[in-house]
Amino acid sequence: MRLIVGGAHQGKTRYAETKYGGCVGGFQIKIQEWLRVGLDPFAETEKFLAEHPDAVIVMDEIGCGIVPIEKDDRAWREAVGRIGCALAEKAETVERIVCGIPVKIKGL
Numbered sequence: 835m836r837l838i839v840g841g842a843h844q845g846k847t848r849y850a851e852t853k854y855g856g857c858v859g860g861f862q863i864k865i866q867e868w869l870r871v872g873l874d875p876f877a878e879t880e881k882f883l884a885e886h887p888d889a890v891i892v893m894d895e896i897g898c899g900i901v902p903i904e905k906d907d908r909a910w911r912e913a914v915g916r917i918g919c920a921l922a923e924k925a926e927t928v929e930r931i932v933c934g935i936p937v938k939i940k941g942l
Contacts, residue, residue, distance in 0.1 A: 836854065836926055838891070840930050842894050846894075859892040860892065860893075864878075876917060891925075894914075895918070897915040925941070
């Protein structure tokens with residue numbers, strides 16, 4: 835599995851599609867959907883990884899900035915951050931995209 839992170843609209847998906855031929859974009863939205871329907875996003879992430887061990891996961895960094903007022907939004911923000919850490923630990927490579935430029939954080 836490969837992980838690509840960065841802020842919104844920084845060119846993550848285009849980079850992943852160009853370099854790897856495809857990706858699972860917007861993983862932070864999958865986490866939000868799982869929370870919304872009452873599923874454990876950590877368990878669902880593990881299931882996803884078991885079914886897609888070679889996935890290229892693209893995820894927005896949403897933990898920087900103002901803390902959301904709504905409890906559900908804070909729970910989502912925390913889950914995205916913690917799942918991002920878990921994905922980075924398991925990933926073969928981790929890249930951060932800033933202004934369309936990749937910065938290798940982990941891996942080859």
